Every structure is written in C-alpha cells, then in structure tokens.
Amino acid sequence: MIFRWRRARKPTSFWPGHSRPPDEKSGSFCGNRSTIQGVDAPRGTLAPAVGRIAGREGDAGRSRLSNATLAAELVGRNHVQLSWIAVAALAGLITIPFFAGMLQREVADALDTRLIRVTLITAVLITLAVILIERLGWFKPMALLRVGLLYQLVIAATIAVFENAIPWQPDEYVRGTSAITLWLVSFALLVPAPPLMAAFYCFAGAATGPFVYFLLTHAGYPDVDPSRLTVHYAPCFLIPIVSALVNSRALRMERLAARARELGSYELYEPLNQGGMGEVWRARHRFLKRDAAVKVIRPDVLLLQPGRTADSLRKRFEQEALAIAQLQSPHTVAIHDFGLTEDGGFYYAMELLDGYTLQTLVERFGPQPPGRVVHILTQACASLEEAHQRGMIHRDVKPNNLFLCHLGTSFDFCKLLDFGLVKHILQQDQSQMTASGAIAGTPACLAPEVAAGAPAIDHRVDLYGLGCVAYWLLSGQPVFDEPHPTAMIVAHLQKHPLPPSQRAGIPIPPDLDNLILRLLAKEPDARPGSAAELSGLLRQCRDLPPWTPADAERWWHAHAILPHPHTGTQAHATLHVAESRQ
Incomplete structure (x- = not known):
C-alpha cells in the first residue's frame, strides 16, 4: 500500500487579514452600503479598502494566470x-x-x-x-x-x-x-x-x-x-x-475557471472586450442570477509596464470604481461590486446594458433627429451635473462613453460610462493620472485648454466634450476631421468649427446650431456655466421637432436588440487602454 502525504494549503485572502471571499467580509460592496474589513460604511467610502489594495503590489507579482x-x-x-x-x-x-x-x-x-x-x-x-x-x-x-x-x-x-x-x-x-x-x-x-x-x-x-x-x-x-x-x-x-x-x-478552460473562482460571487462566462490592460466579461452573480459586466485589470500586464506607468494605470482603475460608487444619478452606470483578485489584479462589476454607444448609433443608423439629440444630451447633463457638484471632472466625454439603451419600460435611456480619467477638482495631486507627457483624453473630443496643457481645468471641459458628442449625433462627423490625432489636437486649439447645420444632411434649428457652437468655444468662459444650465438651454431651443416616448418606443421596436446569446447585443462595458483613441 502506498500512502500519500498532502500539505495543507493556507487560505488565500482577498484582503490582508481575511481568508473569506469578497462577498463575505471583504472589500466588496453591493447596493447602497459596503462592507470593508467587517465595518459597515455608506456607499462610496472605499478609500480604506483601496489603500489596502495599493499596499499589495508584491502580491500582484505572483500572477497565477500565465500559461x-x-x-x-x-x-x-x-x-x-x-x-x-x-x-x-x-x-x-x-x-x-x-x-x-x-x-x-x-x-x-x-x-x-x-x-x-x-x-x-x-x-x-x-x-x-x-x-x-x-x-x-x-x-x-x-x-x-x-x-x-x-x-x-x-x-x-x-x-x-x-x-x-x-x-x-x-x-x-x-x-x-x-x-x-x-x-x-x-x-x-x-x-x-x-x-x-x-x-x-x-x-x-x-x-x-x-x-x-x-x-x-x-x-x-x-x-x-x-x-x-x-x-x-x-x-x-x-x-x-x-x-x-x-x-x-x-x-484556456483553466483560465476561465480561475477567473470564475477568483472574482467573488461572479461567474465569468463570455468575454465582451479586451484591451491592452485587461478584459471585460459578461458575468452572472452566483446567487442573484443577475448579469453584470465585470471589468478586470490583469496584474501580469501591469508587471510589464514601467513603474510609473503601472502605478498610474492602477490608480486610474481604482479611481474609476471610487468615482462611480459615489454617484447616484440613474444616468451614470451603476457599480455593483469592487474587489481584488487572488492574483493581485483588480475588478469591479457594473450593470450590464443592452444597447448602443452613441458612436455605434450614428455609424449604424446615421445622424439623429434634433429632438432625439436634445433628449439624449439632457440625460447626459443630469449625470455630469451630479459629478460636477461632487467635485469630479470626467475628462473623457465622447460618443463611445455615452450609452443609449432600453431600460425596463424606459426607451432611449442614456448612461455615462468610463470614469477612468476622472479628476477631483480639489485634489490637485490626482490631476496627472497618465504616463509622463501624455494628454488625458481622446483627441476627437479634447477641450482646447486640455490640449494646451493648462495647469488648472474645470468642469467646462466636459461641456466641450458634450458639444463634440452633439456635433457627432447631428452631423455624423467629428468636429474636426483630421487624418492624425496630433493634427486633431492642433485643430481643437486653433481652428473654429463649421456649424453642424452646414455638415449635416438634416435640418437643424438655429438655436440648437448656435448652442453647439457655444459649447465648442475655445474659451471656457464662453461656454454655458454648468451642465444644469446647458440642460435648460437645450430645452429652450425653438423650432425643435418633438421626440416623444412613443417615438422612442417605436424606434426601439424597429431596431430591437436581441437578448443574449443572439447576435446584435452590445454590452456597455469598455476598456480604458493606455493609447489615446480618436
């Protein structure tokens, strides 16, 4: 008879001092309250947990996801x-x-x-x-x-x-x-x-x-x-x-199983997107049977980055989860959970939406009616206004970060995504979250003061980005159609845009045309003072064709997105990669 000796394995902890998975007594949070180290805290108070995460850089080096x-x-x-x-x-x-x-x-x-x-x-x-x-x-x-x-x-x-x-x-x-x-x-x-x-x-x-x-x-x-x-x-x-x-x-099957084991209560079963820093998965809560989008940053990729770049990307990921957790607007994508994987990576689970980014909406269906554009923009203003009141600047408002979906009985419901570049106005030490010499943002929607490298920026950079989104929705073209990102940045600094009415194939009311040009002003003082003010100005536009809930419902029935697993579904979750994208 051959006897077998086995070494007892120590329990792996998600958080220092804890051997339980994140859905028990870990640094995860769900709903309106979170549990951090066994202490109840209001939603959004994740700073202690994030501090503990940042202290586990050594654990991140022991990646368990390589072949x-x-x-x-x-x-x-x-x-x-x-x-x-x-x-x-x-x-x-x-x-x-x-x-x-x-x-x-x-x-x-x-x-x-x-x-x-x-x-x-x-x-x-x-x-x-x-x-x-x-x-x-x-x-x-x-x-x-x-x-x-x-x-x-x-x-x-x-x-x-x-x-x-x-x-x-x-x-x-x-x-x-x-x-x-x-x-x-x-x-x-x-x-x-x-x-x-x-x-x-x-x-x-x-x-x-x-x-x-x-x-x-x-x-x-x-x-x-x-x-x-x-x-x-x-x-x-x-x-x-x-x-x-x-x-x-x-x-590959082991990697999928490892992901499922490591991400707390969520079982990952379909990749949605992949970028240079991580992955987004369609996941399902094991007990609630609710689908979610789980965004993961991989430690093995972080280890390949230079020290400052890796630290910057790690902070941006943590900051995105913290920023979303503090916001209550229904027009901001909701976050369900946040935690640390066994191999030292980070993840958070967001609501999974079926619909279209505004980028895809125009690419597939062409320029949108002015009434619908105003309906979408006012919802985006509601999300931005709350963020601005809490001292946050999104800094990456663009068509790919605004998502249009059918949510319950509401049609044309707009959600603001991707807070990976958010900046806290009163915390200037967090203002530079990019690699040395890099510009934070997307060239196609970059405010002139950001392109110029201004040391102090405010919430009006988001209003400029929203003007670029409106321009795209109405004309189907970017504000400046330049062949290279650098040329596009220079155009935002030096060129004056044509009115969207001159480039759109549909009639645009003069009030809306002028308001969009005002949003695209080079000087921040020439733009509306706040997202709330912009929302009011949008509603006051004259000669605006109506866009009613019945219109929205008819559109969604005509362009229905089939539920998973059929094709045509597009998940909201995106990856924030290091490279700037147009």
Whole structure:
C-alpha cells in the first residue's frame, strides 16, 4: 500500500487579514452600503479598502494566470494523473514484452539481449521513482511537471529501443505506426503543460525513434529501408501539434475557471472586450442570477509596464470604481461590486446594458433627429451635473462613453460610462493620472485648454466634450476631421468649427446650431456655466421637432436588440487602454 502525504494549503485572502471571499467580509460592496474589513460604511467610502489594495503590489507579482503557472496549478491539483500514466507505463513495460515474446520468436530473441534487458530494467526503476516522487510530494508543481516531461522522453526512448532492437526482415512490409505515437497522445491528454513546452518535449519524444535507430545502426544493427522508417515514425511528429492544441485548450478552460473562482460571487462566462490592460466579461452573480459586466485589470500586464506607468494605470482603475460608487444619478452606470483578485489584479462589476454607444448609433443608423439629440444630451447633463457638484471632472466625454439603451419600460435611456480619467477638482495631486507627457483624453473630443496643457481645468471641459458628442449625433462627423490625432489636437486649439447645420444632411434649428457652437468655444468662459444650465438651454431651443416616448418606443421596436446569446447585443462595458483613441 502506498500512502500519500498532502500539505495543507493556507487560505488565500482577498484582503490582508481575511481568508473569506469578497462577498463575505471583504472589500466588496453591493447596493447602497459596503462592507470593508467587517465595518459597515455608506456607499462610496472605499478609500480604506483601496489603500489596502495599493499596499499589495508584491502580491500582484505572483500572477497565477500565465500559461506556466496555470499548468503548475493544474499539475498541483491533478498530480495524481502523473502517477496514473506512470502506473500504466509500468504495466506496459512488464506485460507487453512478456506477451509479445510468447507470440513472436523474434521478440523473444530480442528480449534475451543485454540491451533490451538493461533498457527495460532502467525504465521500470525510473517509473517507480516518478511514482514515489509524486506520492511523497517532494517537488513543487512546476518541478514535478518538468520531471513528468522528462519521464515522457524516457518512455519514448524505451519504446524506440524495443522497436529498433528487433531486426526488420527483408520481406517485411511496414510494422505500422510506432507505439511512441500512442504514448505521446496519452501523455498530452493526461498531463497538462504550457503549450510550447508540451510541444517541445513531445517533439523530442517523437525524435527518439529515429535517434535510437541511428545509434543502433552505428552499433552494428542492420539498416532499414528509409521509406519504411518514414512510414513507421512520421505520425509521431504530428503529435506535438496535437499536444500544443490540447494544452492550449486545457489552459484556456483553466483560465476561465480561475477567473470564475477568483472574482467573488461572479461567474465569468463570455468575454465582451479586451484591451491592452485587461478584459471585460459578461458575468452572472452566483446567487442573484443577475448579469453584470465585470471589468478586470490583469496584474501580469501591469508587471510589464514601467513603474510609473503601472502605478498610474492602477490608480486610474481604482479611481474609476471610487468615482462611480459615489454617484447616484440613474444616468451614470451603476457599480455593483469592487474587489481584488487572488492574483493581485483588480475588478469591479457594473450593470450590464443592452444597447448602443452613441458612436455605434450614428455609424449604424446615421445622424439623429434634433429632438432625439436634445433628449439624449439632457440625460447626459443630469449625470455630469451630479459629478460636477461632487467635485469630479470626467475628462473623457465622447460618443463611445455615452450609452443609449432600453431600460425596463424606459426607451432611449442614456448612461455615462468610463470614469477612468476622472479628476477631483480639489485634489490637485490626482490631476496627472497618465504616463509622463501624455494628454488625458481622446483627441476627437479634447477641450482646447486640455490640449494646451493648462495647469488648472474645470468642469467646462466636459461641456466641450458634450458639444463634440452633439456635433457627432447631428452631423455624423467629428468636429474636426483630421487624418492624425496630433493634427486633431492642433485643430481643437486653433481652428473654429463649421456649424453642424452646414455638415449635416438634416435640418437643424438655429438655436440648437448656435448652442453647439457655444459649447465648442475655445474659451471656457464662453461656454454655458454648468451642465444644469446647458440642460435648460437645450430645452429652450425653438423650432425643435418633438421626440416623444412613443417615438422612442417605436424606434426601439424597429431596431430591437436581441437578448443574449443572439447576435446584435452590445454590452456597455469598455476598456480604458493606455493609447489615446480618436
């Protein structure tokens, strides 16, 4: 009887001092209140939790989502499979030569040779050693994986010696595919490894056949017709491709499972978007069965960034969650949860919306009626006004960050997204959250004072961005249609835009035309003083064709978005990547 010793694993904590997942007593929050370190706090008071997150930079370095570490985890949890395949190999080493010798005289003669005997005894001893190593747990998972891959080569070489030590008869046809092929396939299916590593060792195992043949012929064994040898060993060299594909699939499934395990109460089941810094997933709360969009920043990507850039991106992600958590407007995307993954990454869960960004809306359906544009803009003003009253500047108001959806019984419901560049007016130390020398914002909607690098900006940069959004909605074109981002930034600084009525294919009321040009004024003082004032001015525009709830309902019925999993659904969640986008 073989006894197994297992080391007890320490519980992994999401937060220092806690071993519970974030949905119990962690730094997550749901609804109107949050629980941080077991203390109830009003919604939005996440600063203590974020402080603790920022202190875990060392933990972020231990990423568990790379291929190597995922494979090591798979071996760590399923290391007994290495014993299984070793036991199967041991049974084959003992029984196959015995029965083959009974049935075939050539095999029996070969078994009497010193070469076969030494090879079989050596392979049996190595197999017993591998089983013992696995059972006693002497090696860490990655070291155990390397032992297993080397053992794969040992058995492949043993099979090659057994096959080539039996002389080929001159009138013999083809023996068939080498048994090395079956061994390599079995190993690939049972022992997970990083795809490239698995393919390399599998190729080396396939090469043992021709290599052993080469050694034996130089030692005096008879030559074989090259065509026969090719037919015998060629299939072995296809298995490395199979091994890489099998392991890629296994590790992808493990990565999905790891994500699901690490993100508290949320189960991730469909990727929605991917960027340079992280991923957005469609997720479902395990208990409430409510879909959400989970945005994740990956620590393994952070580690590849220069120190200041990584710190800046980490702060921007934390800041986005904090900013959204403090806002109550129904026209601001709601956040359900926020926490730290086991591997040191961050995530937060937002409401999942089905609809269109304003960018996509115009690209698919063309310029929008002025009445509808005013209806959308007044809702955006409601979100911005609350943020501005709380001392926040969004700094990235653009068509891609405003989302139009059908929410309950409300049609044409607008939500403001992506607070990753939010700036607190009274906290100037947080004003620079970008890499050195970079401009915070999107070139197509960049306020002149931001483009000029003004040291102090205020909420009116968001009103300028909203003017760019209005221009896009009415004309289907950006304010300045320049070929390069740099040229676009210069245009915002120096050029005066044409009225949208001159570029739109639809009539635009003069009051709305002039108000949009006022929003696009170079001087902030020439723009409306607040989002609330802008909302009033929009409602006062004369000669504005009405856009009623019945109009909105008819439009959505005509352009209905099919529910998941059918195509046509577009989730609101976007990734804020380091590169500036037009």
